[in-house]
Amino acid sequence: xxxxxxxxxxxxxxxxxxxxxxxxxxxxxxxxxxxxxxxxxxxxxxxxxxxxxxxxxxxxxxxxxxxxxxxxxxxxxxxxxxxxxxxxxxxxxxxxxxxxxxxxxxxxxxxxxxxxxxxxx
Numbered sequence: 001x002x003x004x005x006x007x008x009x010x011x012x013x014x015x016x017x018x019x020x021x022x023x024x025x026x027x028x029x030x031x032x033x034x035x036x037x038x039x040x041x042x043x044x045x046x047x048x049x050x051x052x053x054x055x056x057x058x059x060x061x062x063x064x065x066x067x068x069x070x071x072x073x074x075x076x077x078x079x080x081x082x083x084x085x086x087x088x089x090x091x092x093x094x095x096x097x098x099x100x101x102x103x104x105x106x107x108x109x110x111x112x113x114x115x116x117x118x119x120x121x
Contacts, residue, residue: 002092002100004064010095011064014041041066054078063092088113 002011013019014037022030040046047068050058060067088110092100109117 001095002063003095005090005093007064009064012037012041013063013092014038015062015066038066042068052080 002013003009004011014034016034016038019034021027022033025033049070050056052058086108088108091107094100
């Protein structure tokens with residue numbers, strides 16, 4: 001669980017690409033619960049199916065939505081150009097008010113933060 005930085009709403013972040021386990025459960029329990037959650041959030045009533053037309057732009061907030069790429073993306077009459085961007089923002093905060101911490105990897109930094117780090121050494 002996390003709290004959305006802009007809306008203050010509680011969000012259950014359940015991306016199978018990023019969420020690997022539930023702390024405090026056995027690996028089997030954790031995997032089964034995560035599978036149930038993922039199956040739930042990808043039900044049709046919780047998804048948006050975007051029908052691409054020439055000139056369209058789509059974007060979403062990964063802090064509160066799950067992205068499930070369609071399997072028919074190459075069945076259109078025009079070329080699609082995809083550009084992925086990641087906006088730098090505040091770290092996610094848990095419902096207990098504590099900021100999230102990375103278990104693995106480094107956070108994405110703003111250009112200004114990267115330049116400061118490079119200048120420092």
